[in-house]
Amino acid sequence: MSDVARLAGVSRTTVSFVLNDKPGAAIPDETRRRILEAIDELGYRPNAGARALAANRSGWFGLITEIVTGPFAAEVITGAQSRAWGDRRFLLIAASEGDPAQEAAALDQMLEHRVEGLLYATTWHRAVTLPKAAREVPTVLVNCYDAEGELPCILPDEESGGHRATRRLLDAGHTRIGFINLDPAIPAAIGRREGYERALREAGITPEPSLVIPGWATADGAYTAACELLDRPAAARPTALFCGNDRMAMGAYDAIKERGLRIPHDVAVVGFDNQELIAAYLRPKLTTLALPFEAMGTKGVDMLAALAAGQPLDTHRVTIDCPLLERSSV
Amino acid sequence: MSDVARLAGVSRTTVSFVLNDKPGAAIPDETRRRILEAIDELGYRPNAGARALAANRSGWFGLITEIVTGPFAAEVITGAQSRAWGDRRFLLIAASEGDPAQEAAALDQMLEHRVEGLLYATTWHRAVTLPKAAREVPTVLVNCYDAEGELPCILPDEESGGHRATRRLLDAGHTRIGFINLDPAIPAAIGRREGYERALREAGITPEPSLVIPGWATADGAYTAACELLDRPAAARPTALFCGNDRMAMGAYDAIKERGLRIPHDVAVVGFDNQELIAAYLRPKLTTLALPFEAMGTKGVDMLAALAAGQPLDTHRVTIDCPLLERSSV
DNA sequence: ACAAGGAAGTAACGCGCGTTATTAAAGCGC
DNA sequence: GCGCTTTAATAACGCGCGTTACTTCCTTGT
Numbered sequence: 001m002s003d004v005a006r007l008a009g010v011s012r013t014t015v016s017f018v019l020n021d022k023p024g025a026a027i028p029d030e031t032r033r034r035i036l037e038a039i040d041e042l043g044y045r046p047n048a049g050a051r052a053l054a055a056n057r058s059g060w061f062g063l064i065t066e067i068v069t070g071p072f073a074a075e076v077i078t079g080a081q082s083r084a085w086g087d088r089r090f091l092l093i094a095a096s097e098g099d100p101a102q103e104a105a106a107l108d109q110m111l112e113h114r115v116e117g118l119l120y121a122t123t124w125h126r127a128v129t130l131p132k133a134a135r136e137v138p139t140v141l142v143n144c145y146d147a148e149g150e151l152p153c154i155l156p157d158e159e160s161g162g163h164r165a166t167r168r169l170l171d172a173g174h175t176r177i178g179f180i181n182l183d184p185a186i187p188a189a190i191g192r193r194e195g196y197e198r199a200l201r202e203a204g205i206t207p208e209p210s211l212v213i214p215g216w217a218t219a220d221g222a223y224t225a226a227c228e229l230l231d232r233p234a235a236a237r238p239t240a241l242f243c244g245n246d247r248m249a250m251g252a253y254d255a256i257k258e259r260g261l262r263i264p265h266d267v268a269v270v271g272f273d274n275q276e277l278i279a280a281y282l283r284p285k286l287t288t289l290a291l292p293f294e295a296m297g298t299k300g301v302d303m304l305a306a307l308a309a310g311q312p313l314d315t316h317r318v319t320i321d322c323p324l325l326e327r328s329s330v
Numbered sequence: 331m332s333d334v335a336r337l338a339g340v341s342r343t344t345v346s347f348v349l350n351d352k353p354g355a356a357i358p359d360e361t362r363r364r365i366l367e368a369i370d371e372l373g374y375r376p377n378a379g380a381r382a383l384a385a386n387r388s389g390w391f392g393l394i395t396e397i398v399t400g401p402f403a404a405e406v407i408t409g410a411q412s413r414a415w416g417d418r419r420f421l422l423i424a425a426s427e428g429d430p431a432q433e434a435a436a437l438d439q440m441l442e443h444r445v446e447g448l449l450y451a452t453t454w455h456r457a458v459t460l461p462k463a464a465r466e467v468p469t470v471l472v473n474c475y476d477a478e479g480e481l482p483c484i485l486p487d488e489e490s491g492g493h494r495a496t497r498r499l500l501d502a503g504h505t506r507i508g509f510i511n512l513d514p515a516i517p518a519a520i521g522r523r524e525g526y527e528r529a530l531r532e533a534g535i536t537p538e539p540s541l542v543i544p545g546w547a548t549a550d551g552a553y554t555a556a557c558e559l560l561d562r563p564a565a566a567r568p569t570a571l572f573c574g575n576d577r578m579a580m581g582a583y584d585a586i587k588e589r590g591l592r593i594p595h596d597v598a599v600v601g602f603d604n605q606e607l608i609a610a611y612l613r614p615k616l617t618t619l620a621l622p623f624e625a626m627g628t629k630g631v632d633m634l635a636a637l638a639a640g641q642p643l644d645t646h647r648v649t650i651d652c653p654l655l656e657r658s659s660v
Numbered sequence: 661a662c663a664a665g666g667a668a669g670t671a672a673c674g675c676g677c678g679t680t681a682t683t684a685a686a687g688c689g690c
Numbered sequence: 691g692c693g694c695t696t697t698a699a700t701a702a703c704g705c706g707c708g709t710t711a712c713t714t715c716c717t718t719g720t
Contacts (some may be wrong), residue, residue: 001706016708026667048442049388050706051381053675058379068411069404071607078398081425090439093423095411106415112378191406219611229382250611262675277401281549281580331676343698346678380676383705493720 001046007038015039019046021209052114060092061304062110062137063119071275072293076121077144079297087305089116104131111136117304120144121297125155125187138307142300143293144236145317154296154318161289161322162195162242165270169240170203172268172330175328178229178286180215180222180248189214189244192272196242211238216247218227222248226255230267240330242267246278249286249329269329272322285327290291292320331376334345337368344367349370349376372452376389379624382444382510389420390465392440393449398463401605402623404470406451409627417635430461437463447634450474451627455486455518468637472630473623475647482633483649484626490654491619492525492572495600498617499570500533502598502660508559508580510545519544519574522602526572541568545578552578556585560597570598570660576608579616579659593623599659615657622650 012032017025018035052058063080065073075147077093084091092113094106107177110118111133118134121142128144130151139291141153177281182189197207213229224244229238241256243249248272256267263269263284271279271288279286284324299320303313335339335342338574340361347355348365360378382388393410395403407423414421423441425434439446448464451472458474460481471483499507509526512519527537543559545552552573559568573579579601586597593599593614601609601618609616629650633643 012707013670013709014668017669020708022709026669028668031668045438045442047383047444047706048439049382050445051708052379052673053377053677053705054707055384056675056708056711068408069401070397071401071404074399074404077423078425081398081423085424085436085439088439090422090443092420093407093411094415095408098673108375109378109418109420112375114377114379119571133516247607247611275607277577277605279610281577281608283549283584337668338700342677343679343700344698349701350678352679356699360700361698377676380705381678383675383707386678386705522683 001044003042004035004038004044007042008034010035024169058114058116059089060110060113060114061089061301061308062107062112062113063091063093063118063121064096064106065093065121066096066098067122068093068264070123071277072123072143072291073121075146075293076119076297076300077321079299080119080301081297083298083301087301089301089305097270100131104133107131107133116308119297119300119304121300125158137306140300140303140307142296150174152307152313152316152318154299154303154320156291156296157319157321158196159190159195160197160319161272162192163199164322164324165192165242165272165289166196166199168269168324168330169242169268170199170205171241172264174238174240174268175203175205175213176208176238177240177242178224178226179212179242180229180244180252181212182215182217182244182248192244215244215251217245217248219247219251219254221251223255225252226252230239230255230259230261239266242269242270243272244284245273246271246275246286246288249288250278250282253282253286264328264330271329274325279325282329284329287325287327288330289322289324291322295320331374333372334365334368334374337372338364340365350526356631364372379627388444388446389419390445390633391419391443391447391449391638392437392443393421393423393451394426394436394440395401395423395451396426396428396453398423400453401607402473402621403451406627406630410449410631411627411633413628417631418628419631419635420435422611423652431441434461434463434465437461439464444639448632449627449631450626452575455488456516468634470630470633470637472626473621478621481549482643482646482648483632484629484638484650485519486621486626487649487651488521488650489525489528491602493523494525495522495572495602495619496529496653499572499598499600500529500535502594504568504570504572504598505533505535506538506566506568507541507570507572508556509572510555510574510582511540511542512545512547512561512574512578514544522574540566545581547574547578547586547627548635549577551581553581553585556582560585560589560591569596570600572600573602574606576612576616576618578616580608583612584637594658594660601659604655609655609657612659614659617655617657617659619652619654621652625650 005015096103118139122144127147132324141151145153200207213225215225226309241252259269271286274290279288335345377411426433448469452474457477460500471481475483530537543555547557571582593595601616604618605642
């Protein structure tokens with residue numbers, strides 16, 4: 001920077017003013033041009049670390065996930081990343097691998113790097129408890145919530161998702177809709193079932209509990225559940241299946257095809273999660289709902305930026321809709 | 331840090347010595363204990379940015395990928411990440427989205443952050459040309475190579491992969507092995523075909539060109555190709571299919587099942603890429619080869635660490651084996 | 661002609677730390 | 691008791707930059 005100043009025939013301060021577009025500093029165009037030329041000629045690059053030190057603003061946000069691999073975390077990262085870079089902020093990403101020790105170590109490193117905020121994301125919607133150190137810095141939870149309900153969080157709107165999926169099947173003319181659910185104890189399963197039942201009631205149909213079977217989140221479990229549903233007498237057999245996730249839909253597909261039934265003519269299927277590799281390549285392609293991971297990532301950075309700037313949050317608990325992806329299974 | 335020094339009754343320098351385990355500095359246990367106690371009591375955390383500035387070592391490596399989403403990039407990141415954190419180094423990750431402008435911007439930011447090395451990873455094995463700015467810092471290519479052949483690179487061993495897949499089918503007793511290949515012009519397709527033919531020749535079988543058909547990397551393309559192969563007269567029909575990737579294997583599965591043939595009894599299948607969501611949930615589960623993305627990521631950080639330390643590289647071009655994942659389709 | 665005010669630019673300090681050169685005290689052999 | 695080495699610790703500088711307080715020069719109005 002001193003070299004630039006010397007070459008441009010000004011002081012280092014002036015160079016700094018130009019680089020930061022300092023408001024209130026009167027820099028004639030001619031001087032500015034000389035400085036920019038010098039920067040270009042010398043190939044000068046400001047040192048981000050030194051700037052951070054002097055300005056007392058690191059520009060970093062931390063992002064802790066359980067695993068970096070896996071489509072979910074990757075999408076959150078994508079969303080957060082793009083939003084952050086656009087804002088000239090940067091993401092220090094760490095994976096906890098589900099290990100509290102690694103998680104604590106990662107958090108330590110982040111605090112040493114003076115992150116201005118922390119994003120904590122989980123693979124599936126559930127409650128979490130953070131290490132105490134997380135209180136030292138603004139924190140936003142993504143796809144999870146803390147038991148004490150103190151931290152702001154961003155969650156998928158499971159209820160409206162279940163409603164939307166069911167509604168889609170109702171619109172296609174189905175009235176007996178089987179629901180192969182996830183583990184019934186988790187928030188996703190509870191919310192989606194509520195949405196499912198609300199959609200039915202809104203259509204004037206009384207929810208039939210026997211049409212709801214847990215598939216335990218596996219393809220095999222869903223296969224078994226689908227067999228059970230499809231082998232009922234014709235009058236009780238569902239003409240559509242709403243599956244808790246796409247892997248489960250895969251199992252359901254097998255059960256359906258095995259019985260010589262066609263999708264969607266004989267049985268329609270809606271999945272959940274939009275696991276691209278499954279949904280887009282099943283035959284026929286699977287209509288499913290997407291968990292809005294990328295949107296949750298960007299929203300997380302937004303909220304963090306607000307918090308870091310000292311602004312209050314309008315909403316402490318944000319829910320984001322799960323969009324329906326129309327393919328060929330309905 | 332001054333507070334710590336004051337509380338411990340020593341100078342800031344002494345605190346620094348303790349923090350860095352400075353060799354040659356004689357610190358009595360008693361003094362060290364007092365300092366560590368003071369650190370603990372005050373909850374002091376060193377400022378990583380300031381350390382970097384003073385020591386002139388940022389501790390950062392940059393990682394540029396085309397997309398952060400997608401299983402490939404995610405695995406590379408996982409590998410690089412775990413290796414880097416273990417070494418107290420950190421990854422500044424950016425996605426180019428295939429856009430040269432974004433790529434250049436990302437690189438600029440990385441250089442401003444004074445990364446000590448750059449990892450450049452692509453989604454599929456191919457040649458690349460880097461922005462000139464990349465020359466300013468040690469660079470290692472992952473899953474790609476530069477046309478000039480100047481930069482060190484890490485590549486999957488396609489030839490041995492093709493050989494291993496074919497060998498597995500030969501070992502299972504197959505002699506007419508169809509190969510539904512990727513776009514024949516790309517390195518992966520070329521290497522794997524070489525391996526395929528070598529394995530055949532080693533088994534005393536003359537490669538039959540008509541058994542090799544491009545599937546153009548899509549499930550539909552592979553489906554068409556598989557139909558063509560399976561509809562040949564019995565004597566010319568392959569009893570096993572080696573597919574260029576798992577999506578293509580998915581298409582092949584459909585063609586096989588449609589004809590009432592069973593996997594693996596009538597037709598065995600080997601895929602490539604180990605796209606977990608497909609390979610592990612197809613029925614029967616798909617035997618496939620994994621691209622060693624995670625290993626490539628860790629190796630990349632290793633090489634970068636060596637380069638950043640000024641050590642010469644033993645090998646300029648590293649290839650890593652593609653392991654066979656045994657499931658149920660052979 | 662002169663004060664007032666703005667335009668253009670600078671010197672100097674501090675951010676939090678690593679590191680070198682130096683000092684002061686303590687131990688040791690005789 | 692004296693010189694010499696080791697031990698323990700420190701003052702002071704610099705890393706690359708942002709920022710504040712200050713100076714100098716030019717314009718403008720009267």
